[in-house]
Amino acid sequence: MxxxxxxxxxxxxxxxxxxxxxxxxxxxxxxxxxxxxxxxxxxxxVPRSVVDRMADYLYHHNANTHWAFPTSAETDELLAASRRTFAAFLNADPDEVVFGPNMTSLTLRVSRAVGRQLSHGDAIVVTELDHHANVDPWRSLERDRGVVVHKARMTPETGQLDWDDLDRALSQHRTRLLAIGAASNALGTVNDIARAVAMAHEAGALAFVDAVHFAPHHLIDVREWDCDFLACSAYKFHGPHVGILYGKRERLGSLAFSRLDPAPDTIPERAESGTQNHEGIVGAAAAIEFLAGLSRAPDGGGVSADQALRRRLTTVFDGLxxxxxxxxxxxxxxxxxxxxxxxxxxxxxxxxxxxxxxxxxxxxxxxxxxxxxxxxxxxxxxxxxxxxxxxxxxxxxxxxxxxxxxxxxxxxxxxxxxxxxxxxxxxxx
Ligand SMILES: Cc1ncc(COP(=O)(O)O)c(C=O)c1O
CATH class of the missing domain: 3.90.1150.10 (Aspartate Aminotransferase, domain 1)
Structure with missing residues (x-):
């Protein structure tokens, strides 16, 4: 028996x-x-639930933000809820989550703001493994700020980063920022980001992580990685075309973003500009909920809704x-x-x-x-x-x-x- x-x-x-x-x-x-x-x-x-959520927003809740009528209040609440969802996805706080058109624009925005703090001879380290969306925004500071960009090598035979070269690049210059990909969109290589961030911090540099190719395959944990910034893109994980930026609270609060006067100067909005893609943001959050909804494991009790969401995501990403x-x-x-x-x-x-x-x-x-x-x-x-x-x-x-x-x-x-x-x-x- x-x-x-x-x-x-x-x-x-x-x-x-x-x-x-x-x-x-x-x-x-x-x-x-x-x-x-x-x-x-x-x-x-894109799964049906994501498209349905975007259509529902546009059909029934569409408005601009911060006004005293129901569709505007619903829009405010949907955007706030989407930030909470992404906070759970990234293991961040909601006010550390910034939305934008795509990873490239968000990275360019951060690079402009970081550039204002840099001076002639400061160095930025990028890697040969990276998508150019995490290279060229930093290179533009060479022209604009007299910054020097160094490229840490990859090893072509293995498709891995050359960590000794990264170490040299970080320590031999006045390095102010490391821009590194969590995973190579060409080769599938995953970098040890916690190690890279620790090396950057040791050298006195900030760490900016491109998690666009990592995000659909492994669960991001900005707290564990301790990165200063991280960007990803919802269309790579079953959402619409929306970019998401994480910034440590103190960084988002202190960087000199190009901000136009009517925009709020509080985080996270000070890092955003203009009217957001509301339906896209709602759809991006729906993509995270779609992924979490693939979990069949019992939730267990005694945790907040956001913690339960993160638990489900952990189960699903392990399975994926x-x-x-x-x-x-x-x-x-x-x-x-x-x-x-x-x-x-x-x-x-x-x-x-x-x-x-x-x-x-x-x-x-x-x-x-x-x-x-x-x-x-x-x-x-x-x-x-x-x-x-x-x-x-x-x-x-x-x-x-x-x-x-x-x-x-x-x-x-x-x-x-x-x-x-x-x-x-x-x-x-
Ligand atoms: C690894 C990686 N980084 C950055 C990007 C650029 O992202 P976006 O299209 O959101 O600007 C891509 C897009 O393919 C990518 O694969």
Missing amino acids: PSPNDRPEPPRMASVDEIRAEFPALGRRHNGLPVAYFDGPGGTQ HDRGCDLLKRLWDGLAEILAVRLYGPPPSAFRTPTLSLVVAGVPAAEVAARLARRGIFASHGNFYAQTVVERLGQSKNGLLRLGCACYTTEDEVDRVVAAIGEIARGEA
Whole structure:
């Protein structure tokens, strides 16, 4: 007779089929084939609940803020609730959460404000692994403020940051800020951000973290990382096109943001400008709630609603990580068998995101992507604005093909893309 111990553990999160049912885009067909979306690192699909929440805002609550009538008060409350949701997502406080159009604009805004405190000869350290949205805003200070930007190297063979070089870059100059990515959108490398932030602080520098590619795959914890700033983008985790910035309270309060007079000078609004994208912010918060709603684990009692939300997110991100590891391994191992394929990024045994890049010998990445699209497989190609990564890999001319797994990716889709790349590598149209 089976003992109670033989009973299978109840699932801790929704199955892939349950998740897929939430995404109308997954019903799309191309050339008679179901579409498999491997373009998540460029932008993820959006579940029904997020779109519904945005439509509901626009249909029933749309107004400008801070007025004495119900739709305005509802807008105020929805924006405040969205800040609380993102505070739980980031492990921050609501007044440390800033909204904006996208990560790039928010980073540019912080770079302008930080730049005002810098003088000729001060240094900023960026990394070769980074998306240029976390490089060029800092480089613009070279021109404007006489600041020197140093780039910490990546190791092309492993796709990892060269930590000795980072250490040298931080300590050998008058470094005032480290700008570093939590994960590479080209290779899936995950950086040890707590370590990098500690190194930056040790050198007397602030730490600005680009978590755009990290956010869909691992749960951010700004308190654990102790970073001064962090930016991410909701369209990479099933939300609309809205950027989110975290800033430590004292930093948000003291930086000289370009603020126009009618705007409040209190945090977090002093770091924002103009009328916000209300429906986008509401939708971005709905994306976090969608993710939390994938948890099937009991909440446990005795905690606040925000703590319960963070607990659910922890469960879900653990589950997504496990699934992502399995999918990435299947993808990597399948592609590694194809002789003409060269894979880039850390191996599946590394702590990473389920994103990899590759080249097929003799076929430009744009052509591989076009042939995959004919087979109903959508994947990005080029440099993904991680220009330096692609340069260091010697692939600037032909570019890389990038495959990213998302929460809705199935093993069958992975097998499909492996088979399709095998055909392309063998010269089958
Ligand atoms: C790692 C990384 N950083 C920054 C960005 C820029 O984000 P946004 O499009 O929100 O400006 C991207 C976008 O692809 C990215 O992948």
